[in-house]
Amino acid sequence: MDLGYPGISGRRVVITGAGRGLGRVLATAFDAAGARLGLVARSERSLREVADSLHGDPLVCPGDVRAAGFNESVAENMRERFGGVDVWIANAGVSPQVSTVEQTDPEVWRDIIDVNLTGAFLGARAAAAVLGEGGRIIVTGSVIGQRPRPGLAAYAASKGGVQALVQTLAQELGPRAITVNAVALGWFDTGMGAHWHRDTERESDIVGHTALGRWGVAEDLPGVYLFLSGAGAAYVTGATITVDGGYSLL
Template sequence: MATDQYAFTNPAEMYSDFEPSAQYQEGAGLDANLRDKADLGEDTYRGTGRLEGRKALITGGDSGIGGAVAIAYAREGADVAISYLPEEEEDAQRIVSLIEAAGRTAVALPGDITDAAFSRELVATAVEKLGGLDILINNAGKQQFHEDILEISDDEFDATFKTNIYAMFWITKAALAHLKPGSTIINTSSIQGYSPAPHLVDYATTKAAINTFSKALAQQLAPKGIRVNVVAPGPIWTPLQTAGGQPTDQLPDAGSQTPLGRWGQPAELAPAYVFLASGESSYVVGETLNVNGGMPTP
């Protein structure tokens, strides 16, 4: 049961017909291959011009949370560049078509952000094709569960940190040459940064680091008129979850741990990113906005 973001709805009863199965996908996972489709707000999100004329770069913008944010931003009046892995082209082209259907410019930028040179080139290309940049969303992430720390190889640990931390660092540094006063940076953390699961040791560690990085950078950039904030999702139904992000047999019940008793959907995250990018949040700096179904955080 999907509704638009302005509907008066009982949140505990939303998506009551959504009962995900125990699916596993190889690789990064695709929205296109989800048996139980995620709601990105493609049929429901209503824009009101809150980001008119803005220019955004969203990493991991092909699916899941990033895809939902790309759709919302376009419908709010922004031109949007999305980065994604080359194997996610099918998902990316769907998001591109939805951005363009909203009458906005869409820029598709495939590549691997764990490569420092590509991360810097990504920003330069986005700026060139969009004609500037004033919103940066560091959203792409790597999450693989391991029941035992001994199962995490050095290479996998490194890949998780390069995807979640190093890429954010490289991309943010490159973007700062182009961000003017009034611009915003929004990084994606997680409930795992506060309440880490034992099978997500490396992932949870990166998400706590994102919180700290963002709060420190927010203080540094605020005097320059650039705001930095964070969105920390709870259990959100995305392809990442079916691609080793969680134990496959636990997928049907993972959302039941929240007070709302269900998985969240990407469409429920998009308004938080819109708020933090818009002028409505002009006095919000260094904040972590938790969108997690009611799970307590410090």
């Protein structure tokens, strides 16, 4: 089953942050499309729950994406299990915390930057060592990286950094026919956005600033990742594709 995205079946795909939320949605979609998966998250229990819900037999890799050695071990385990990696999706991230710059604890800043940006860098670094010609790196970004909001300095900086990282990697890895792209997500009613969705005032404000007049749902998410991973996106690199229902337009 290719879900209309040619070239996915049999692809060896790593998905970080796969234990819940949007990462779980991606794991389900790529599994349905016939990919061979390596699932990464901090919690082994959550990864096992996801793995048990899939049709395939994914590699389960619990650990911390902030550690270079862990990312390298994921790449090596994929090589031992499946013979290599074709697609690395750096999706692991932590939620924004709303506070002014003066109120932001330096440790909170470091944690958000370390997971959202350094984790993506270390994953891409590990992926680059094992990806062959036609390999893909996809990093989950955010419209907040393009349109920052007050109180989200750390989160905005981490996601803005993702876009710069992707553009740099695209230039470095292009000669090897490896593409590198980002997906800038808007407001989804699952994953990290779920608790914001339950806040009536905030939910209404976000809908009012979204061209389609609604939050994103799980079905809105996988298509762009599947496209970027497949045969039709071989000439797309260094791009940030926004999936936000038009939030960044208003």
